[in-house]
Amino acid sequence: MLILVVIIAVVLPFMLQKSSTTDYEVQDGSSSSIISSEKQLQVEEFRQGDPSIVVCQSPSGKDIIQFTYMHQPIPFDILEIFYYNTSLNEWVKAFPGSFSVNSNTTLYLYTPPYYSGEIEILTTLGNAFYIPIEHTVGLTTCIISAQ
Numbered sequence: 001m002l003i004l005v006v007i008i009a010v011v012l013p014f015m016l017q018k019s020s021t022t023d024y025e026v027q028d029g030s031s032s033s034i035i036s037s038e039k040q041l042q043v044e045e046f047r048q049g050d051p052s053i054v055v056c057q058s059p060s061g062k063d064i065i066q067f068t069y070m071h072q073p074i075p076f077d078i079l080e081i082f083y084y085n086t087s088l089n090e091w092v093k094a095f096p097g098s099f100s101v102n103s104n105t106t107l108y109l110y111t112p113p114y115y116s117g118e119i120e121i122l123t124t125l126g127n128a129f130y131i132p133i134e135h136t137v138g139l140t141t142c143i144i145s146a147q
Contacts, residue, residue, distance in 0.1 A: 038125055051067045051068055051069040051070065051073070051074070051101065051104075052066075052067075052068050052070065053065065053066070053067055053121065053129065053131060054066040054068065055109075055119050055131045055132070055133050055134070056133070056134060057114070057115075057133055057134060060113075061113035061114040061115075062108055062109075062111075062113070063083075063094070063108070063109040063111045063115055063119070063133060064106060064107070064108055064109065065081065065095075065106070065107050065109055065119065065121075066104075066105070066106045066107075067101045067104060067105045067106075068104050069103065069104060073102060073103055075100060075101065075102045076100070076101055076123055076124070076125075077098065077099070077100050077101070077123060077124040078095075078098055078099055078100075078101060078121060078122070078123060078124075079098050079122040079123060079124055080093060080095070080097075080098065080121075080122045081093070081094045081095040081107075081109065081119060081120065081121050081122075082094055082119070082120040082122075083109065083111045083115055083117060083118070083119055083120070084117045084118055084120075086117070091120060093110065094109040094110055094111050094119060095107060095109055095110060096110065115133065116132075116133050117132070117133070118130045118131065118132050118133075119131050119132075119133070
């Protein structure tokens with residue numbers, strides 16, 4: 001009887017706790033590989049032009065970023081967009097907040113007039129894309145009308 005009480009009082013709660021506890025080590029391994037493959041897929045989609053990301057400059061010196069889908073839209077989220085401020089030697093926000101790109105989108109950036117450096121785009125998967133002004137990630141070239 002004493003052995004039965006010990007089993008019920010000690011072993012059974014331990015077994016229940018172990019069976020109900022999630023094995024985080026296994027989940028972390030699979031989650032990190034899934035995130036890694038999603039990052040790689042997202043980078044590959046951008047390189048193939050779905051969507052293309054074009055950073056242009058209007059004749060008045062305003063920087064514009066355009067997201068243009070070549071095929072069916074694949075939504076993604078932008079966390080932040082930065083430009084490099086050489087006088088401060090740091091990256092400064094070029095857009096006030098995050099946004100979701102679900103279709104063809106054009107945004108005006110908050111950069112100094114006639115800025116000619118790089119634009120850094122951070123996505124929710126942790127990707128960072130560096131695009132110089134008047135360059136493209138994807139298939140299209142930069143064509144902007146006077147605005």
